[in-house]
Amino acid sequence: MLQIEEIPAKPKEQKTIRVAAYARVSSEKDAAFHSLEAQTEYYRNYVSAHSDWELVSIYSDNGISGTTIHRPEFQRMLQDCRDGKIDLVVTKSVTRFARNTVILLETIRELKRLGIDCYFEKEDMHSISPDGELLLTLLAMYAEEEARSASENQRWRIQKKFQNGEPWVGKMLGYRFKDGNLVVIPEEAAIVRQIFTDYLSGMGQHTIAKKLFLQGVRPDNGNAWSGSSIRRILTNEAYTGNLVLQKTFCPDFRTKRSQINRGERAIYHVSNSHEAIIDQESFDAVQTELQARATLRSSNSAKTIKPYHLFHGLIYCGYCGRSYGHHRTNAKKYDKSVWACPTLYAMGKDICPSQRIPEDILIEKTKEVLAVDELDRDTLLTKVQQIIVPAHNRLQYLLADGTVVDAEWRHRSRSESWTEEMREAARQKTIERQRKGRKNE
Known part of the structure; x- marks a missing residue:
């Protein structure tokens, strides 16, 4: 007689899901309202509400655009994914994760190959779902277009300011932007005058930078002094009370890299826009000296253009x-x-x-x-x-x-680092020294 016995399926073993949370704020203003502490507390509570979830880490990039992949915490998260430390990435929305369609899709596809899911809270969507990539493509295109629109609006605002003779960035050594005007900061103005005086007295740009460092003076941008930072001060017309606006521009909203304006955009000259720190005669004298030193360096250097060395710029x-x-x-x-x-x-x-x-x-x-x-x-x-x-x-x-x-x-030891030519030169030097010694005896 036929008998059928049912063998019940084994209950699915509950596995702990290792979760990473990614957050990004694109400006200091955002950071003021959405602090890292608040985000950390939110995601800790969010993950703890799921009994089978374990929080690995919270990765947060502050003040960095989502159009670029060069975000330190984003890269750290991806590396932890590649190292097998993460099963699920949780983020607020597609726009927080990336505003560049190519970056978004390439990252999602890499994580999918690694078996890692991404969950976007606002859209309530998992990247690993069957229709996840199609939806992500559409949302990423929308996010990129939104970023493009925001960039165009920003460019328009900057352009209007330039047309009205107003600088876009009002902070530089010696000045601050207050009530629509550049206002002199006396103690910083004294440093600017010292830089111009030192250069006209014969000091080089690097020597001036070292002098300022030893004096304990810090640049207004917080970076270290360098020859190039001194040169930017020496060539800045703003110190004469005049402005040259839109000397640089950003051609691509994705990279946000500025380039020198060589006629691609309009340039605006504004005379007597604010109080001068350096008189025009001294400024012109510095420009003449800069050109003279550049000409001297050029005449002493090779005339041919040399190719880049192997590691140039890396x-x-x-x-x-x-x-x-x-x-x-x-x-x-x-x-x-x-x-x-x-x-x-x-x-x-x-x-x-x-x-x-x-x-x-x-x-x-x-x-x-x-x-x-x-x-x-x-x-x-x-x-x-x-x-x-x-x-x-x-x-x-x-x-x-x-x-x-x-x-x-x-560093290699001397025996490792010396070439045969170096050894031969040393031998000849020893022989010559011994020969001179015998002559003196």
Whole structure:
């Protein structure tokens, strides 16, 4: 006789879901109303309301646009996802996650390949659902268009201010913007006058920067003094009581990178708009001196345009933030290449305690990180976003896929670092010294 026995299905094992919360505020004004503490408290309560959820971390970027992927906390979250620490990402809305369609879809697809879901509270939508990507595409296009519209409105407001002869940014060393006017700050104005006087007395831009640092004077933007920051002051017409508006502009709302206005946009000249700190005669004298020194440097340098060195524009100092430059030590004898922070070279270790890195070691470490046998500039630009030098004998690679790799290095011993040409030169020097010694006996 036929008998059928039902075997009940095993109850599904409840698995703890590791949750990450991502928040982003795009301006300091937003940050005032939606503080990190409030967000942290909200997400802790939100996650604790789900018995099978466990909060991994709350990642929050403040004052950074959603149109860019270069957000430190966003990148940290993605790295933790790649490291298998996260099962679910929770965020307020699609626009908080990203306002760039390409960034949004590429990120969602990568997380989906890793088996990680994203939940957007406002839209009540999961990215891993069957129709999730289609909805996300539509919402991302809307968010990007919204960002474009906001950028156009901002550009219009700036343009109207320029047409009315009003500066867009009212804070600079020596001035503050009050009640629609640039007002002189006496103690800062004295520093500006000192900079102009020192330059006309023969001091260089880097020497002036070092002098200000040793005096304890800080730039108005909070960054370190440099030759370029001194030059910006020396060439700023605003110190004469006149304004030149829209000297730079931002061509792409996604990147938000400014470029020099070389005629692509209108430029506005405003005369006698505010109280001067530097008289016109002194300002003109400084411009003449700047040109004279530039001409002298040009006549002493090679006339041909040199190609970029291998790591040009990729290495950044962890102490002062400036981009490392390529240098040669004992070039006539050994042709040895090193990379160093320009602040260290120009003003010394008192200002920037960074470290020179031999290029051969840099190449060797980069090959190890990228797992390649040969290294060229195209490979670097394709695979590396930045190389940070956070401390002595340390390198931090931010790769194109968002991965962060730390590496350590050490100076080679003399026996390791000397080439055969260097050894031969040392031998000849020893022989010559011994020959002179025998002649004197």
